Amino acid sequence: xxxxxxxxxxxxxxxxxxxxxxxxxxxxxxxxxxxxxxxxxxxxxxxxxxxxxxxxxxxxxxxxxxxxxxxxxxxxxxxxxxxxxxxxxxxxxxxxxxxxxxxxxxxxxxxxxxxxxxxxxxxxxxxxxxxxxxxxxxxxxxxxxxxxxxxxxxxxxxxxxxxxxxxxxxxxxxxxxxxxxxxxxxxxxxxxxxxxxxxxxxxxxxxxxxxxxxx
Numbered sequence: 001x002x003x004x005x006x007x008x009x010x011x012x013x014x015x016x017x018x019x020x021x022x023x024x025x026x027x028x029x030x031x032x033x034x035x036x037x038x039x040x041x042x043x044x045x046x047x048x049x050x051x052x053x054x055x056x057x058x059x060x061x062x063x064x065x066x067x068x069x070x071x072x073x074x075x076x077x078x079x080x081x082x083x084x085x086x087x088x089x090x091x092x093x094x095x096x097x098x099x100x101x102x103x104x105x106x107x108x109x110x111x112x113x114x115x116x117x118x119x120x121x122x123x124x125x126x127x128x129x130x131x132x133x134x135x136x137x138x139x140x141x142x143x144x145x146x147x148x149x150x151x152x153x154x155x156x157x158x159x160x161x162x163x164x165x166x167x168x169x170x171x172x173x174x175x176x177x178x179x180x181x182x183x184x185x186x187x188x189x190x191x192x193x194x195x196x197x198x199x200x201x202x203x204x205x206x207x208x209x210x211x212x213x214x215x
Contacts (some may be wrong), residue, residue: 008089009066009068009069009070009071010065010066010067010068010069010070010071011064011065011066011071011117011118012064012065012117012118012124013063013064013116013117013118013129014061014062014063014075014115014116014118015061015062015063015064015073015077015113015114015115015116016059016060016061016113016114016133017059017062017077017081017109017110017113018058018059018109018110018113019058019059019108019109019110020107020108020109020110021057022058022059022105023092024057024058025057025088025092025108026055026056026057026058026060026111026149027057027187029148030096031089031092032055034084034087034088035055035060035084037082037083037087038080038081038083038084038087041079041083042076042079042080042083045079046072046075046076046079047067048067048070048073048076049064049065050062050063050064050067050151051063051064051065051128051151052127052131052132052150052151052155053131053150053151054131054132054134054135054147054149054150054151054152055149055150056134056135056138056140056149057071058106061130061131061134062131063118063124063127063128063131064076073115077113081108081109084108084109085108085109087137088108090175092108092139094103094169110146116159129170131150131151132144132150132151132152132161132165132166133166134150135147135150136166143164143165143166143167144165144166145163145164145166145167146164184185
């Protein structure tokens with residue numbers, strides 16, 4: 001099947017990346033650190049802004065803003081995935097199937113990922129909220145602040161969100177927190193909010209499927 005990706009020079013995109021067979025790979029600080037280093041390595045050579053991110057055991061969500069004259073997120077993702085695969089513990093790799101063996105590939109990530117071009121400020125806000133609320137959605141924590149592998153704390157440090165945001169549930173489609181005030185103010189594009197991640201509730205926002213699904 002052929003997939004047509006949304007391409008926009010200097011665009012802002014929401015992505016979902018899922019591990020092969022949804023294996024729970026990111027279960028420790030050390031394992032997440034390898035992923036941080038993969039992003040750092042690629043960002044040094046192919047710059048982009050990582051506006052928001054959350055890493056869960058078997059998948060991650062993030063928002064990227066590309067340089068104004070650039071739309072090549074595909075190369076960046078290929079390099080992130082390959083760098084991580086080469087540098088992670090070999091125990092994190094599943095036995096490759098025949099197709100992967102023919103191509104000399106390791107089995108860490110699902111081949112494809114989801115991407116959604118964020119068309120306006122409301123779309124951007126909704127997906128930032130979705131990213132930060134995701135650990136609560138999956139039952140890992142009771143509030144976004146308690147999950148260490150996301151950009152939520154960076155938003156908190158910059159006064160962009162209240163520390164108790166999401167503790168009582170949210171309505172993603174409205175773009176307004178349950179506390180009655182706007183959750184989010186978009187940062188300047190020059191501000192990199194992520195230190196890579198430092199350190200049964202709402203509906204998933206609509207996004208374009210580009211391969212295996214993730215939540």
